[in-house]
Amino acid sequence: MYWNLDLARYIADAPWPVTKDELIDYANRTGAPQQVIENLEDLPDSDELYETLEEIWPDYPTDEDFGYSDEEPLN
Secondary structure (H helix, E strand, O other): OOOOHHHHOOOOOOOOOEOHHHHHHHHHHOOOOHHHHHHHHOOOOOOOOEOOHHHHOOOOOOHHHHOOOOOOOOO
16 A cells, blocks of 8 residues: 555545545545555455544644644744
């Protein structure tokens, strides 16, 4: 399974929490590339809910990774 920002953006707006099957259905309905579908099919078979994209791709970058902070003043 290989994720990058371009692939992850296709499921970032999924209706979380979702099951694996719901994610695959969502990706198909929204026209995600085949690589996204294949990545989702590689997830373990389970009826458990995924709460966020970070549960699927633990290295998913957040605003903190880019040095953004709500507490820093904008100059």
